[in-house]
Amino acid sequence: MLELRPTCEQCNKPLPPASTDAMICSFECTFCRDCVALLHDVCPNCGGGFVPRPIRPALEWRPGATLARHPATTHVTWKPVDLAAHAAWAVSARKLPPEQR
Numbered sequence: 001m002l003e004l005r006p007t008c009e010q011c012n013k014p015l016p017p018a019s020t021d022a023m024i025c026s027f028e029c030t031f032c033r034d035c036v037a038l039l040h041d042v043c044p045n046c047g048g049g050f051v052p053r054p055i056r057p058a059l060e061w062r063p064g065a066t067l068a069r070h071p072a073t074t075h076v077t078w079k080p081v082d083l084a085a086h087a088a089w090a091v092s093a094r095k096l097p098p099e100q101r
Helices: 033-038 083-090
Strands: 022-024 030-032
Touching: 030 033
Parallel strands: none
Antiparallel strands: 022 030
16 A cells, blocks of 8 residues: 655655655655656666656545545655765666666
8 A cells, every 4th residue: 555655755845645746666755746857757765767646536436445544644754865966876877767777
């Protein structure tokens, strides 16, 4: 079950469960679209790429499959990245599409 983290790890911008601005990597590292652009689509934690975070249904279309039944985490993971250091580290990775990293 995705945690649906509440903020961007870089800028701490709120990313509520229904946010279309939230992006995640395969380890659920969560960033806003603006920070993903600054990171050149390279996750600073794993080197993978980002995809839009799915939105958990607010309405119970299927029994138990709802945000109310499976709420987002309230734990904030805020660990800003040194963008200059990240750019130097990610130079090789960003030349490759995420599916080839």
